[in-house]
Amino acid sequence: MEHPLLHHLNQEEIAKIEAISKVVNYEAGDLLIRTGDRSRDLICIDSGSVAVMIQTSDGQVKQVSELGSGSLIGEMNFVIPSRRTADVVAVTPTRITVFPYLGLTELLKSHPALATKIFKAVNEALAAKYLNMLDLS
Amino acid sequence: MNIYIRSQDRDLCKYLDDRAQSDLNRFAREIEYPIGAIISKQGDKITSFMVVIEGELALASESGKIVGRVYTGEMVNELHYIKDHLALCDIRAIRPSRVAVIAFIDMDRFVSKDPERAARIQAAINDSLCLKNIRLTHWED
Numbered sequence: 001m002e003h004p005l006l007h008h009l010n011q012e013e014i015a016k017i018e019a020i021s022k023v024v025n026y027e028a029g030d031l032l033i034r035t036g037d038r039s040r041d042l043i044c045i046d047s048g049s050v051a052v053m054i055q056t057s058d059g060q061v062k063q064v065s066e067l068g069s070g071s072l073i074g075e076m077n078f079v080i081p082s083r084r085t086a087d088v089v090a091v092t093p094t095r096i097t098v099f100p101y102l103g104l105t106e107l108l109k110s111h112p113a114l115a116t117k118i119f120k121a122v123n124e125a126l127a128a129k130y131l132n133m134l135d136l137s
Numbered sequence: 138m139n140i141y142i143r144s145q146d147r148d149l150c151k152y153l154d155d156r157a158q159s160d161l162n163r164f165a166r167e168i169e170y171p172i173g174a175i176i177s178k179q180g181d182k183i184t185s186f187m188v189v190i191e192g193e194l195a196l197a198s199e200s201g202k203i204v205g206r207v208y209t210g211e212m213v214n215e216l217h218y219i220k221d222h223l224a225l226c227d228i229r230a231i232r233p234s235r236v237a238v239i240a241f242i243d244m245d246r247f248v249s250k251d252p253e254r255a256a257r258i259q260a261a262i263n264d265s266l267c268l269k270n271i272r273l274t275h276w277e278d
Contacts, residue, residue: 113255123219123262133274
């Protein structure tokens, strides 16, 4: 399974970025991300599926989407410093690859060609999100 | 994207140094639009960035519903640089506007010789697309 973040990279670049990543496994029901967390890590879902949950103004918890393997999580937080805006809960046994913000940005500062490709992949995810939300009706 | 520091006013160039901005500006041509002018139409093939130097633009659906605004200093059409597809909205001038137009092919030339410039342009587009996503979640008809 190819991560969307690695889509434009060659083997040498993939090795560089994988060296700073870590793989984490979750059981169904485990919390991957909590609303309010300050993490800016980028996450790719390797396998399984997760639910994105938000708390509404009246206190209800509502699922807004379900993401499966190949999905990228945290692209907005990666670009703009803010806290996490949703809970993310494993629906099935789920394996993710985490690209820690500090390690990733340090790597990208010193490798501009790699940075171009990673930022482009993030832009593709942001563009897809925008098109998904755009209501032209 | 906070691995770079903003050094220019216009969003597309925000992370470029003065020399790089000057080089990019050589590819730009400026166009003025009167209020109400339709700059591009839904279904058009989009081949250029637009940077609003003065004025304000609106993104409108075929029915006329405004789905976004582009303010002075901001860019539009960056979505098409990332994902090649036909325009989903009309772009109109809602104030008298002056825009700088930079063809995607010229941007490719500008970034092709210097990966640092390429990274800084992609980072500026990161910021712009984030802003557009945030505005959509706050948009009221």
